[in-house]
Amino acid sequence: MIQQTLDLALGRAFVPDPQDTLIPLAKRFAKKPLIAVTVFKDGYEFVPVTFAGGQPAFGAAQAAAPAGEDADADALRAFAEKHKAKDCLINLATGYTAVLSSRTRRPESDEEAILLMRDSPERLLGEAPAHGCRPSIVYHPTHNFAVVFHHKENEIGSAVVMAQKAGLALARLQCGMSSLLGYVLGHHWSEIGRECELLFVDRSSVFTMAVAEGSFSRPLFDVGLKETALKQAIVERVAKLKRGGRKILVNTSGIDVAAMIREEDPAAEVAAPLQGQDQPLLRACCSDRPRLGYDLFPGERTVRPHASPQLRPVPLLFWGVAAAFLVAFSVNAVRTAGFRRDTATLRSQAQTLEQGKKQAEGTMQEVAARTKVASDIADWLLISPMTQALLIQINQEIQAATEEGIKESKPVAEVGSLSLIRQEGQPQMRLSIVLNGDSSAANRVFQRISALFGRLGYSTVDLRETSAPQGFRYEHLVNLPKGGVL
Numbered sequence: 001m002i003q004q005t006l007d008l009a010l011g012r013a014f015v016p017d018p019q020d021t022l023i024p025l026a027k028r029f030a031k032k033p034l035i036a037v038t039v040f041k042d043g044y045e046f047v048p049v050t051f052a053g054g055q056p057a058f059g060a061a062q063a064a065a066p067a068g069e070d071a072d073a074d075a076l077r078a079f080a081e082k083h084k085a086k087d088c089l090i091n092l093a094t095g096y097t098a099v100l101s102s103r104t105r106r107p108e109s110d111e112e113a114i115l116l117m118r119d120s121p122e123r124l125l126g127e128a129p130a131h132g133c134r135p136s137i138v139y140h141p142t143h144n145f146a147v148v149f150h151h152k153e154n155e156i157g158s159a160v161v162m163a164q165k166a167g168l169a170l171a172r173l174q175c176g177m178s179s180l181l182g183y184v185l186g187h188h189w190s191e192i193g194r195e196c197e198l199l200f201v202d203r204s205s206v207f208t209m210a211v212a213e214g215s216f217s218r219p220l221f222d223v224g225l226k227e228t229a230l231k232q233a234i235v236e237r238v239a240k241l242k243r244g245g246r247k248i249l250v251n252t253s254g255i256d257v258a259a260m261i262r263e264e265d266p267a268a269e270v271a272a273p274l275q276g277q278d279q280p281l282l283r284a285c286c287s288d289r290p291r292l293g294y295d296l297f298p299g300e301r302t303v304r305p306h307a308s309p310q311l312r313p314v315p316l317l318f319w320g321v322a323a324a325f326l327v328a329f330s331v332n333a334v335r336t337a338g339f340r341r342d343t344a345t346l347r348s349q350a351q352t353l354e355q356g357k358k359q360a361e362g363t364m365q366e367v368a369a370r371t372k373v374a375s376d377i378a379d380w381l382l383i384s385p386m387t388q389a390l391l392i393q394i395n396q397e398i399q400a401a402t403e404e405g406i407k408e409s410k411p412v413a414e415v416g417s418l419s420l421i422r423q424e425g426q427p428q429m430r431l432s433i434v435l436n437g438d439s440s441a442a443n444r445v446f447q448r449i450s451a452l453f454g455r456l457g458y459s460t461v462d463l464r465e466t467s468a469p470q471g472f473r474y475e476h477l478v479n480l481p482k483g484g485v486l
Contacts, residue, residue: 413437457481
């Protein structure tokens with residue numbers, strides 16, 4: 001709390017933490033350089049990135065062949081030092097699988113999407129992710145289905161280790177092809193029309209998929225290809241494209257794919273929305289529109305809380321009051337010394353007492369001003385990220401309810417899922433818990449949790465109970481107790 005207050009007073013709380021994935025990348029690195037690292041199966045590509053007006057600008061790329069874990073990290077470190085960067089973005093191009101899914105659920109907010117994809121991706125996927133993989137999801141813009149990409153955890157881990165050995169903090173980790181699909185659907189949906197086919201080609205992979213106003217087709221892909229195999233794969237994919245239809249092409253391979261399409265189908269309409277733009281895949285990885293960019297990094301980052309812009313007057317008021325107090329104190333001290341030098345009479349003493357009265361009134365005004373500053377700081381601290389103590393206490397209540405049921409030979413409930421989310425911009429939290437079991441066992445657990453909230457001073461705003469596939473779902477919206485969460 002002391003550190004948060006100091007950060008607020010000094011203005012550091014208004015500068016986004018470079019590792020805060022809940023803040024757009026362009027805001028985090030508006031005044032800092034960033035290194036983009038594309039990881040291929042047969043090498044690496046390093047690109048310096050800067051942001052101007054919220055848009056990324058890319059410098060000259062440097063390719064590096066794999067030379068061992070330590071040598072690769074040394075090459076990345078040297079490139080980062082050359083560009084005075086301490087953070088990196090990783091585009092994972094080592095491979096992926098992609099499937100069409102109708103089980104996915106759209107997140108209610110960007111914050112929920114980031115947290116659930118990190119901690120409980122099955123809640124958005126509608127099923128467990130593939131073994132040994134982490135997913136990314138690209139939703140249809142208007143209908144309830146999506147393309148789910150799976151990325152191998154060992155390849156993600158190797159990329160993370162390289163960044164750590166290079167001494168760089170990891171700002172974001174994405175799959176370029178997954179990000180490119182989301183970018184094209186989010187930014188160029190109007191160019192798709194009633195129906196078109198997408199063809200994405202980079203130096204080692206080909207991705208094709210038909211897209212319509214109300215549907216996706218099954219995605220087709222070839223990854224990890226050498227140059228000869230890549231050309232052959234492009235020929236095969238082009239031959240399977242629908243005749244005379246509209247095609248959207250994004251090509252960074254150096255092969256003239258557009259000419260191949262026109263040669264195979266002269267009537268085809270080929271659109272290249274990202275033609276002429278540097279690094280289309282990295283541009284997609286840097287994008288946070290229309291949704292905040294996802295992150296494949298599996299761990300939880302420790303970040304400095306980011307204060308709302310509405311609190312910007314607080315440090316100005318704080319230091320203004322402090323400066324006014326110092327000036328007033330100095331002026332009063334000079335006046336007091338002058339009075340003491342000029343006269344030693346009773347009149348002088350009376351004037352000194354009057355001056356003291358004025359000084360006391362000024363001090364009272366200062367106390368009132370500081371009280372307001374403290375109140376503003378307290379309001380801000382109420383919406384700063386909570387500690388883990390409340391989750392620990394909830395888990396203890398769940399364990400106590402289970403032990404009570406076992407001891408009394410009663411049915412016990414099993415926790416299917418549990419989330420505790422702070423409402424953005426409000427001193428409120430929402431508890432969502434699914435308890436698998438009969439109603440008496442589920443109610444025993446939830447009554448203990450509700451009693452815990454009551455003991456801690458939380459007040460209920462909304463409480464809902466609904467049926468779940470194997471039990472009951474409870475949604476509990478509560479106001480934070482005055483003074484914040486312990």
